[in-house]
Amino acid sequence: MTCRKLKKVLTCNDFDTELASKVVLEALFFKAEAPYRQRSLAAEEANASSFRRFVERAYKYRPVKVVEFELPRQQCVVYLDLKREECAHLFPSGRIYSQAFHLGGQGFFLSAHCNMDQQSSFHCFGLFLGMQEKGSVTFAVDYEFAARSKPTEEYVSKYKGNYTFTGGKAVGYRNLFGVSWTAFMADDSLFFINGILHLRAELTIRQLGGH
Numbered sequence: 001m002t003c004r005k006l007k008k009v010l011t012c013n014d015f016d017t018e019l020a021s022k023v024v025l026e027a028l029f030f031k032a033e034a035p036y037r038q039r040s041l042a043a044e045e046a047n048a049s050s051f052r053r054f055v056e057r058a059y060k061y062r063p064v065k066v067v068e069f070e071l072p073r074q075q076c077v078v079y080l081d082l083k084r085e086e087c088a089h090l091f092p093s094g095r096i097y098s099q100a101f102h103l104g105g106q107g108f109f110l111s112a113h114c115n116m117d118q119q120s121s122f123h124c125f126g127l128f129l130g131m132q133e134k135g136s137v138t139f140a141v142d143y144e145f146a147a148r149s150k151p152t153e154e155y156v157s158k159y160k161g162n163y164t165f166t167g168g169k170a171v172g173y174r175n176l177f178g179v180s181w182t183a184f185m186a187d188d189s190l191f192f193i194n195g196i197l198h199l200r201a202e203l204t205i206r207q208l209g210g211h
Helices: 003-011 017-032 035-048 084-088 181-185
Strands: 065-069 075-083 095-097 101-103 106-116 123-131 137-149 154-165 170-173 196-210
Touching (some): 003 017, 075 106
Antiparallel strands (some): 101 106, 137 154, 137 196
């Protein structure tokens, strides 16, 4: 469960307060452990009893790492890592959504797609930035998509632009890498490093307005 959901458990009247506090505290301590410790704790518990509390979450939305800046301008840098198998499962028309992240009090998300390149008629990898539906605020955002790329394994800028968002709108690039899906997923692909695709999105608010 996410920390937000655990907080809801604490404030929910359906559970005994003492029990809820105990299990939420256990869950938070578990989350604080390093991943290898989490796996060993889960394994120990699985061996000790048939009742498993600590099970790795099958994320509906992929987790992201976010770095936020308030000055000199409101800005955030978002990192999304996808496994090769996750990308393979996107073919021929699938999508993966990231967890929401916030900029200027507004929720945004990334979505990775397998779609058709409109000019070349082949499948390709696309990346999009969306704004959650909420209120009637308008955001003008500068954004840049980048990905780690061989041989340097540094982040290389792939696409940049600006867009004025209103709730529920999305913007992005249908063919982020400028190659076919076959080339993107190939064994010698430049974009998978140890089986992971490393994506980065940088967002900066240009101006903030309302209706």
